[in-house]
Amino acid sequence: MKFKSLTNCFQFTVLNPYNEGGWSTNEQYKLALNDELILKLALVHDLVEVYAGDTDGHGDKDKIAAKEKKEMRAFEMLKKEYGQFEQMLVAIEKYEKREVPEAQLVYLMDKVIPDINIHSSKSDYYRSRKVNFDGWKKWLLNKISITPLSPKLKPLMDEIISEIEDRSQDIFYKGG
Numbered sequence: 001m002k003f004k005s006l007t008n009c010f011q012f013t014v015l016n017p018y019n020e021g022g023w024s025t026n027e028q029y030k031l032a033l034n035d036e037l038i039l040k041l042a043l044v045h046d047l048v049e050v051y052a053g054d055t056d057g058h059g060d061k062d063k064i065a066a067k068e069k070k071e072m073r074a075f076e077m078l079k080k081e082y083g084q085f086e087q088m089l090v091a092i093e094k095y096e097k098r099e100v101p102e103a104q105l106v107y108l109m110d111k112v113i114p115d116i117n118i119h120s121s122k123s124d125y126y127r128s129r130k131v132n133f134d135g136w137k138k139w140l141l142n143k144i145s146i147t148p149l150s151p152k153l154k155p156l157m158d159e160i161i162s163e164i165e166d167r168s169q170d171i172f173y174k175g176g
Contacts, residue, residue, distance in 0.1 A: 025105065031152050037094075037102040044091045045106050048074040057111075057139065058129050101150035108153065111140055112160050119167050126172045133168040137161060 026033045046054075051074035055067040075096075079089055095103045115136075118125050126136065144157065164171070 025109065025156065029156055031101070031105070031156070033102050033105060033152070037100070038106060040087070040091045041095045041103050041106040042109075044088055045095050045110055047078060047088070047092060050074070051077045057143075058126070058131050098147045101152055104144075104147070104150055104153055105156075108144060108157060108160070111143055112164065115164055115171065119171050122170070127174075130173045130175060132175065133165055133172045136164075136172060 025031070026035060026038055048071045052067075052070040055063050055070075057064065075092060078092070082088060094100065095106060098104050098107050114125075117123070126132075131139075140161070149157065
């Protein structure tokens with residue numbers, strides 16, 4: 001689990017075949033967000049999963065329901081173990097609250113980068129789970145709507161959804 005989380009953070013901040021990482025997206029789309037904050041949030045966005053484990057957003061419903069409590073306990077463990085690293089803990093809290101556009105951008109990228117990987121690797125992830133494009137879009141919009149999305153990010157989100165829809169025949173289940 002630690003390797004998966006660290007690999008995700010590295011890909012998120014540095015590597016991405018479609019140039020969709022938070023830092024490059026800020027520059028490419030001229031969002032005028034704080035690059036340093038984006039990088040910090042991208043590096044810590046999955047640290048709680050080191051203790052809580054990753055929860056498949058399209059997997060077992062009981063695990064999805066337990067995710068928030070597991071991650072809260074994991075954050076408490078991080079505070080105990082790394083209490084002296086206050087900036088990291090503040091960044092995790094800022095990411096989890098998603099009140100600033102930088103955190104919302106990182107959150108949005110965290111939700112769509114797996115789809116880019118699924119497309120690139122020709123994985124059957126969504127097909128095997130019988131998730132079609134409309135089901136995925138509903139899931140994404142529900143995740144994003146937890147806090148009001150910054151107006152700066154709405155056009156970007158619409159473009160990402162459109163691009164994923166264009167690739168949907170390669171990614172998603174075709175049934176209803």
